[in-house]
Amino acid sequence: MAQHIAVLRGWHPALAKAELAALLPSHNQISNKSNRLSILEGELSHSEAFDILSISSGCQSILLNGFIHNWQNDESILLEKVESYLQNNHREGKMAVVPLRIEGKLSQFSSSQIAGKIGGIMSGMGWQIDLSNPDHRFSITIDGSSSQIACGWVVGDESGSDGVANRKATQRPFFKPVSLSPRLALLAVNLAAGPIGNGPVIDAMTGTGGFIMEAAATNRQALGLDLNSQMVEGANQNLNWLIEQQNITKSSAKIVRGDATNIAASIDKSWIGQVKGFVLDPPYGRNSQGSLDHEELLTKTLTSAHQVASIEANLVLIVPINSIPSQINTSLEDNSPIELLHGEWKSLQQLMKLSGWQIKSRWVEHVHGSLSRLVIHAEYVPLN
Ligand SMILES: C[S@@+](CC[C@H](N)C(=O)[O-])C[C@H]1O[C@@H](n2cnc3c(N)ncnc32)[C@H](O)[C@@H]1O
Numbered sequence: 001m002a003q004h005i006a007v008l009r010g011w012h013p014a015l016a017k018a019e020l021a022a023l024l025p026s027h028n029q030i031s032n033k034s035n036r037l038s039i040l041e042g043e044l045s046h047s048e049a050f051d052i053l054s055i056s057s058g059c060q061s062i063l064l065n066g067f068i069h070n071w072q073n074d075e076s077i078l079l080e081k082v083e084s085y086l087q088n089n090h091r092e093g094k095m096a097v098v099p100l101r102i103e104g105k106l107s108q109f110s111s112s113q114i115a116g117k118i119g120g121i122m123s124g125m126g127w128q129i130d131l132s133n134p135d136h137r138f139s140i141t142i143d144g145s146s147s148q149i150a151c152g153w154v155v156g157d158e159s160g161s162d163g164v165a166n167r168k169a170t171q172r173p174f175f176k177p178v179s180l181s182p183r184l185a186l187l188a189v190n191l192a193a194g195p196i197g198n199g200p201v202i203d204a205m206t207g208t209g210g211f212i213m214e215a216a217a218t219n220r221q222a223l224g225l226d227l228n229s230q231m232v233e234g235a236n237q238n239l240n241w242l243i244e245q246q247n248i249t250k251s252s253a254k255i256v257r258g259d260a261t262n263i264a265a266s267i268d269k270s271w272i273g274q275v276k277g278f279v280l281d282p283p284y285g286r287n288s289q290g291s292l293d294h295e296e297l298l299t300k301t302l303t304s305a306h307q308v309a310s311i312e313a314n315l316v317l318i319v320p321i322n323s324i325p326s327q328i329n330t331s332l333e334d335n336s337p338i339e340l341l342h343g344e345w346k347s348l349q350q351l352m353k354l355s356g357w358q359i360k361s362r363w364v365e366h367v368h369g370s371l372s373r374l375v376i377h378a379e380y381v382p383l384n
Contacts, residue, residue: 003030004049005066005150006038006059007102007141007158009165011183012328015363016058018377019190022314023052034146035329036102037068046155053156055196055218057164057186063139065089066152073108075117082151083121086138089153093135094128095119100158104144111142169210173241174234178207180281180318184365184373185210186218188316191377193220193277199310201277202267204260204301209235211279213242216253225258225266232257261292261300263308271308278305278315284342294342295351302355306380313380315357319348321374326366338362338374352376356383 006029008016013035020038021029027042040062049062067085069078097118099111118138119129139154157163164186169179180188189211193201196219203211206224208231215222216239226232235255243251258266260280267275282298292300305315322339332338338345352359357378365373 001041002043002065003067004040004044005063005068005141005152006040007061007063007100007139007150008036008038009058009060009183010036010102010328012058012187012363012365014328014330015187015191015365015375016056018331018361018363019056019058019187020052022191022194023056025194032068032146032148034068034103034143034148034150037141037143037146037148037150039068049155051196054163055186055190057183057190059156060165061139061141061154061156061158063141063150063152063154066139066150069149069151071106071109071147071149075109075114078114078149078151079117079121082118082138085151086121086125091127091136091153094130094133095122096129096131096134096137097122097140098137098154098158099140099142101142101144103146106142106144106147106149109142109149111140114140169208172208172213172238174208174237176208176234178281178283180210182210182214184318184375185279186214188279188318188375189214189218189220189222189277192279192314192316194314196220199274199276200271201279202263202275202305202308203279203281204258204263204305205280205282206235206255207231207281209238209255211281212253212255213239216242216248216251217246219248219251220253222253223267223271224253224255225260225263226255227257227259229257261297261304263301263304267308273308274310275305275308276310276313278309278313279318280305280315281318284320295347298348299351299355302352302357306356306383309380311380311382315378315380317352317376317378319374319376320367321364321372323366323368323370323372324364327364328366331361331363332374336362340374341371352378356381
C-alpha cells in the first residue's frame with residue numbers, strides 16, 4: 001500500500017494528527033518516533049494532497065510516496081534510497097532539492113552537502129535543476145530530535161510559513177479578546193466536520209465568528225449563532241471582510257442571531273438530523289451573556305446540538321482550564337487531572353455523556369502563564 005509522509009506544524013502536532021485523521025478518514029496514520037512526521041497509508045494523488053493542505057491547519061506539507069530514513073551517519077545508504085525513490089517516482093520538468101530542518105540538529109549531517117549530492121543524482125538521470133523556478137521540489141526534511149530524515153516530492157509549503165500560520169484574529173475588522181486564533185479555529189472545524197462535502201457545521205456561540213470564517217474559507221456549509229446582536233453584527237462584518245479578502249465566490253456560510261439552547265429553531269428544516277460537525281466555545285467569566293449558569297447553558301446547548309445532529313456527527317468543545325504544562329505531542333491520558341476554570345471536570349464529563357456526546361480525546365493548548373484551553377473531541381451517541 002502507498003505511504004506518504006505528512007509534515008506537521010510545530011504548534012500542536014498531536015492536534016494536527018487528529019485533524020488529518022478527520023480529513024482523511026479512510027487512510028491509516030502510522031505513528032513513528034518523530035512527533036512531526038506522520039506516515040499516511042493509502043492512495044493519495046498530488047491533487048488530493050494539495051486539497052488537504054489547502055484546508056488543513058496543522059499539516060504543512062506532504063511528501064508523496066515519501067520515506068523516512070533513520071539517520072546513523074550513513075550518507076551512502078540514504079543516497080541509495082533517494083536514487084531508488086527518484087527512479088520509481090519519475091517527474092518531468094525542472095527540479096529543486098529543498099532541505100528543511102523541523103526539530104533539532106543531526107550529528108554529522110550537512111543538509112546543503114546532501115542536497116548538492118541529490119542534485120548530482122538528478123543531473124546524472126538527465127534531469128534539469130532549477131532552484132529558483134522548479135516544477136517539482138524534492139524535500140529532505142530533517143528531524144534531529146528523532147534522528148530521522150523524511151524524503152520525497154513535496155506538495156505544499158515545505159517551510160510551513162504560509163496559510164493559517166500567517167493569519168491573526170487581531171487583523172480582522174471586529175476583534176475581541178475572546179476571539180480564538182485562526183489556527184485553532186480552523187483545526188476545530190476540520191476535526192468536527194471531517195472531509196469537505198461531509199455535511200453542515202454549526203457554531204452555536206459564534207462570538208466574533210472565528211469558526212464560521214474558517215468554515216467559509218474551506219467552502220463548508222456553515223451556520224453561526226449568537227444571542228448578542230452586537231456579536232452577530234461584528235461576526236458578519238468579519239465574514240464579509242474575509243469573503244472579499246480571499247475572493248470567495250460562493251460561500252453559503254451564514255451568521256444570524258439565535259439561541260444555542262434551541263438550535264432547531266434557527267436552522268433550515270432540511271438540516272435536521274444532517275449536521276455533521278459542531279464547534280463550541282462557550283462564554284466564560286465576564287463575557288457570559290446568558291442568564292443561565294455555566295453548566296445549565298452547556299447542558300442545554302449540547303442537548304440542542306444532539307437534537308439536530310447526524311448520527312455520524314462530531315463535536316469539538318473548547319473550555320478554559322488552569323494552566324498545565326504544555327503537551328503538544330500527545331492527547332491527555334484518561335486519568336489526567338484537569339482543573340476547569342468554571343465547574344468540575346467530572347461534572348462536565350457527566351453532562352456530555354448525558355446529552356449524548358461521548359468523549360474521544362482531549363488535548364491541551366497553552367494560552368499564557370495561568371490559562372490553557374482544553375480541546376475536547378466527542379462523537380454522537382444515541383440517547384435512550
Ligand atoms: C467565548 S465567546 C465565543 C468566541 C468565539 N469562538 C470567537 O472566536 O470569537 C462565547 C459567545 O457565546 C455567546 N452566547 C452566550 N450564550 C449564548 C446562547 N444561549 N446562545 C447563543 N450564543 C450565546 C456570547 O454572546 C459570546 O459571544
